[in-house]
Amino acid sequence: MIRISILFPRLVRDRFPRAAVATAVLLSLTVPLLMRGASDAAAGVRDGISAGPASGTATVIPIVALLLALAAAWLADGVVSDLKRDGSAPLVLTRPVSRIGYFTARWLAGFVCLAGAGLVTALVLNGAARFSGFVWPGLSPVGALGAAAASWLWVGSAVLVLSSLLERGEALAGALLLVLPFFLTGMLAPGNSIARVAAVLPSRTVLDVSRTLLAGDPVIGSHLGRVAAWGAGSVALGLFLAVRREWSASG
Amino acid sequence: MIEISGVTKRYGRGFRRRVTALDSLDLELEGGKTVALVGPNGAGKSTLFGVLAGLVRPDGGSVRIEGRTPSDRIRADGIGFLPDRIRFANRRPVAEELGRLAILDGCPVREISSRVDHALEATGLRERRKSMCGSLSNGMRQRLGLAQLLLRPRSVLLLDEPMAGLDPLWRSRFRSLLSGLRAADPDMTVLISSHELGEMARIADRVAVIQAGRVAGTLEIDGDSTSMERRVLEILELDGVE
Numbered sequence: 001m002i003r004i005s006i007l008f009p010r011l012v013r014d015r016f017p018r019a020a021v022a023t024a025v026l027l028s029l030t031v032p033l034l035m036r037g038a039s040d041a042a043a044g045v046r047d048g049i050s051a052g053p054a055s056g057t058a059t060v061i062p063i064v065a066l067l068l069a070l071a072a073a074w075l076a077d078g079v080v081s082d083l084k085r086d087g088s089a090p091l092v093l094t095r096p097v098s099r100i101g102y103f104t105a106r107w108l109a110g111f112v113c114l115a116g117a118g119l120v121t122a123l124v125l126n127g128a129a130r131f132s133g134f135v136w137p138g139l140s141p142v143g144a145l146g147a148a149a150a151s152w153l154w155v156g157s158a159v160l161v162l163s164s165l166l167e168r169g170e171a172l173a174g175a176l177l178l179v180l181p182f183f184l185t186g187m188l189a190p191g192n193s194i195a196r197v198a199a200v201l202p203s204r205t206v207l208d209v210s211r212t213l214l215a216g217d218p219v220i221g222s223h224l225g226r227v228a229a230w231g232a233g234s235v236a237l238g239l240f241l242a243v244r245r246e247w248s249a250s251g
Numbered sequence: 252m253i254e255i256s257g258v259t260k261r262y263g264r265g266f267r268r269r270v271t272a273l274d275s276l277d278l279e280l281e282g283g284k285t286v287a288l289v290g291p292n293g294a295g296k297s298t299l300f301g302v303l304a305g306l307v308r309p310d311g312g313s314v315r316i317e318g319r320t321p322s323d324r325i326r327a328d329g330i331g332f333l334p335d336r337i338r339f340a341n342r343r344p345v346a347e348e349l350g351r352l353a354i355l356d357g358c359p360v361r362e363i364s365s366r367v368d369h370a371l372e373a374t375g376l377r378e379r380r381k382s383m384c385g386s387l388s389n390g391m392r393q394r395l396g397l398a399q400l401l402l403r404p405r406s407v408l409l410l411d412e413p414m415a416g417l418d419p420l421w422r423s424r425f426r427s428l429l430s431g432l433r434a435a436d437p438d439m440t441v442l443i444s445s446h447e448l449g450e451m452a453r454i455a456d457r458v459a460v461i462q463a464g465r466v467a468g469t470l471e472i473d474g475d476s477t478s479m480e481r482r483v484l485e486i487l488e489l490d491g492v493e
Contacts, residue, residue, distance in 0.1 A: 003354055003355055003357055006354050006360060007351060007354045007355065010347075010351060086338060086339070086340040086341065087336075087337070087338025087339070088338070088339060088340055089306070090304060090306060090332055090334040090337075091332070091334075091337075091339075091352060091399060092352070092355060093304075093305065093306060093325075094304045094305065094306075094325055094329060094330045094331075094332040095325070095329045095352065095355040095356055096325060096326060096327060096328055096329035096355075096356070096357060097326075097355045098326060102355075246306065246307055246308055247301070247306040247307070248301070248306070249297045249298065249300050249301025249304060249306050249307055249334055249335070249411070
C-alpha cells in the first residue's frame with residue numbers, strides 16, 4: 001500500500017493532460033454562455049426585468065453537469081486498457097504490488113483530475129460572473145466536487161468495467177454510449193419513450209444530483225443512495241474484472 | 252525452484268478455432284540453474300513465460316514457483332520478467348519510467364535515484380535518461396528492459412528473447428550482466444528463451460526443447476555449441492518438425 005501511495009501522485013500526473021483539455025472544454029462552453037446570460041440580464045434590467053440569477057442557473061448548471069459526465073467517461077477510459085496499449089502490463093504486474101490496489105489507485109487518480117476540473121470550472125465561472133457584475137449565486141465549489149464525485153461514481157466506475165473487458169477504442173465507444181442517456185434524459189421530454197428506456201440507468205438521477213449539488217442545494221437522500229449503490233457495484237465489478245483479466249506476455 | 256506440471260493453455264473460442272499453446276507441459280527448473288527454452292516459432296514459449304509471470308491463466312495443470320502459485324509469489328516478492336518485444340510508455344522519460352518501476356519494486360524512496368542511475372549505467376543508457384522511451388531504438392529499448400531487472404535483487408528471472416535486437420557488443424555485455432547477477436545470488440533460477448543456440452550454450456546449464464506446447468526433450472550443456480545445436484535439431488526432427 002505504501003508503494004502505491006508513493007506512486008499515486010505520478011498516476012494523477014498521467015491524467016493531467018486529459019484533465020486540462022476537459023477543463024478547457026468545460027470553460028470554453030460555459031463562460032461564453034454565462035457572459036451572454038450576463039448581457040441578457042443587463043438588458044432585462046434596463047427593461048425593468050430582473051432575470052439574472054434564474055437565467056444563469058438555468059443555462060450554465062445543466063451544461064456543467066452534462067460536461068462533467070462526459071469528462072468522467074474520457075478520464076476513466078484507459079484506467080485498465082492503457083496498460084495494454086502502452087505494453088507496460090508485463091513489467092508492472094510482475095512486481096510485488098497488489099493488483100487490486102494498483103487499479104484502485106489508477107481509478108482514484110482519474111477522480112482527482114475530474115474533481116480538479118470541476119473545482120476550477122466553478123471558481124472561474126464564479127470569478128467571471130463577479131467580474132462582469134452579473135448578480136448570480138454561482139456554482140458551489142464544494143458542490144462541484146460533489147457533482148464530480150457523483151459523475152465519477154456512475155460513469156467512471158461503469159467505464160472501469162468496460163475498460164477491463166474491452167480494448168481502448170471499444171471502451172471509449174462504450175463509454176460514449178453510456179453517457180448518451182445523459183443527453184437523452186437531459187434533453188428529451190421525460191415522457192419520451194427513449195428517455196424512459198434510458199431512465200433504467202441511473203443517469204437521470206446522477207444528472208439531478210449533480211445539478212442540485214452545483215446549485216448548492218441539499219440533495220435527496222434516496223438519490224444519493226442510488227448513485228452510491230450503482231457506483232459501488234460497478235467499481236467492485238470493474239476491479240474484479242481488472243484483476244482477473246489476462247494479459248499478453250509480450251510487450 | 253520452479254515446478255510446472257501438466258500445464259495446458261488453449262486460445263480462441265469454439266471447438267474448431269481453439270489453438271493449443273501448451274499441451275500438458277511438464278518441466279522442473281532447479282534453483283541456482285539457468286535453463287534455456289528453445290523451440291520453433293509458435294511452440295508455446297511466450298505463453299509459458301506468461302503463465303509463469305502470472306499474466307496468462309492456464310486451463311489446467313499447476314505451476315509452483317518456490318512452492319507458491321505465480322500470483323502469490325509475485326505478490327510476495329515479485330519476479331524479474333523481460334517480455335518478448337518489450338514496450339514502455341512512449342511519452343515518459345527513461346529515468347521516470349525506471350523510477351516508477353523501482354517504486355513498485357519497493358525500493359526505499361531515498362535510493363530510487365541511485366538505483367536508477369546504477370541500472371542505466373550498467374546498460375549504457377545513462378546519456379539517455381531524459382529521453383522519451385518512445386525515442387529509443389529497438390536495441391536500446393531491450394537494454395532498458397534489462398535495466399528494469401537490475402533495480403532490485405531477484406531470485407527468479409524470466410527472460411523471453413533477451414538478446415533480440417542487441418548488437419554483438421551488448422550480447423557480450425548481457426552475458427556479463429547475467430553472470431554478475433548469478434554470482435550475486437547463486438540460488439537464482441533463470442529461464443531464458445532464444446533462437447540463438449550458440450548463445451544458449453554459453454549461458455545455460457540445461458536446455459529444454461519445446462515443441463507444439465510440450466517439452467520434446469531436455470539436454471545438459473556440455474559447452475560445445477555445435478553438438479548442442481545438432482542435438483536440439485535431432486530432438487525437433489524426432490518430434491516431427493520439418
